[in-house]
Amino acid sequence: MTASIGIIGVGHLAGYLVEGLRRAGDGPVIVLSPRNAGKSRVLAERFDARVAADNAHVVEEADTVILATRPAQAVQAAAGLPWRAGQVLICVAAGIPLDALAPVAGPATVVRAMPISCAAIGESPTSLYPDGPEARALFERLGPVHALPDETSFEAASVLGAFYGWVYAMLAEVTAWTEGHGVPSRTARDLVAETARGATGMILDRPGESLAAMLETLRTPGGITNRGLEVLEEKEAVTAWGAACRAALERTRQNAAKEPNRAQRNQEREL
Numbered sequence: 520m521t522a523s524i525g526i527i528g529v530g531h532l533a534g535y536l537v538e539g540l541r542r543a544g545d546g547p548v549i550v551l552s553p554r555n556a557g558k559s560r561v562l563a564e565r566f567d568a569r570v571a572a573d574n575a576h577v578v579e580e581a582d583t584v585i586l587a588t589r590p591a592q593a594v595q596a597a598a599g600l601p602w603r604a605g606q607v608l609i610c611v612a613a614g615i616p617l618d619a620l621a622p623v624a625g626p627a628t629v630v631r632a633m634p635i636s637c638a639a640i641g642e643s644p645t646s647l648y649p650d651g652p653e654a655r656a657l658f659e660r661l662g663p664v665h666a667l668p669d670e671t672s673f674e675a676a677s678v679l680g681a682f683y684g685w686v687y688a689m690l691a692e693v694t695a696w697t698e699g700h701g702v703p704s705r706t707a708r709d710l711v712a713e714t715a716r717g718a719t720g721m722i723l724d725r726p727g728e729s730l731a732a733m734l735e736t737l738r739t740p741g742g743i744t745n746r747g748l749e750v751l752e753e754k755e756a757v758t759a760w761g762a763a764c765r766a767a768l769e770r771t772r773q774n775a776a777k778e779p780n781r782a783q784r785n786q787e788r789e790l
């Protein structure tokens with residue numbers, strides 16, 4: 520495990536990561552960027568972290584640096600900092616390709632990762648590309664890690680970071696319906712969340728069974744699961760999830776296209 524972790528971009532995700540790292544027990548020194556000083560200070564006090572004087576100090580003080588700004592800010596935030604050989608920069612900003620970051624972060628090694636907010640409770644699956652011991656050890660403190668074989672498949676896997684948000688939307692709808700039919704609020708919320716966890720628990724417990732086959736055992740003809748699925752299918756609500764994945768991947772590619780890659784930078788320099 521890396522001895523010190525820096526975070527540039529202390530927003531929502533950074534808060535979840537810091538919480539998870541501390542919950543995992545004795546951990547690394549954590550150094551935070553000072554922009555949004557109030558948030559950094561509160562996090563530092565709550566989770567025994569330090570706020571650096573500026574981003575350059577984050578890079579100087581940390582072995583591994585997580586870049587957690589919004590995508591449009593990422594390359595600019597990383598540029599001009601004192602990166603050194605042997606250091607690892609982990610970019611969690613969706614859609615920022617390695618080719619856009621490597622020229623500004625060299626000679627540090629650049630890795631892309633997609634953790635999600637349940638890192639705070641040690642339950643975040645994290646997609647990683649490329650695999651590397653420092654990034655793997657860091658994210659394994661926050662949940663299961665999946666290294667992808669190439670950047671294209673990493674970007675497809677990153678869409679699941681968005682899917683995670685859509686799941687909240689679906690659960691919120693069903694919770695509201697349940698509450699609206701007289702189930703006490705807390706019971707409705709717990710029941711819906713536990714039901715979703717039950718489904719995912721079964722899927723993870725039985726890797727040899729296809730999801731289609733598992734669904735088939737639940738879909739009793741004439742039963743209530745079947746009736747609800749008929750409505751969802753009539754409304755194209757099931758296939759709409761695939762459409763949402765395609766739209767999210769498209770947005771990822773748009774973000775990537777906004778960042779010049781190494782070849783474009785070299786070309787600009789030559790002009």
Ligand SMILES: NC(=O)c1ccc[n+]([C@@H]2O[C@H](COP(=O)([O-])OP(=O)(O)OC[C@H]3O[C@@H](n4cnc5c(N)ncnc54)[C@H](OP(=O)(O)O)[C@@H]3O)[C@@H](O)[C@H]2O)c1
Nearest residue numbers: 528529530531532552554587588589590592596611612613
């Ligand atoms: N939220 C999630 O759960 C989640 C999950 C997976 C991946 N991500 C990725 O993580 C990134 C951050 O998401 P978020 O929701 O945490 O966004 P956020 O709450 O907006 O946090 C980003 C932070 O970075 C700061 N920042 C911008 N430029 C900076 C710079 N040069 N130096 C230091 N700090 C700088 C921003 O400050 P200002 O507000 O002042 O600009 C803001 O506080 C995004 O790229 C997103 O794709 C997020």
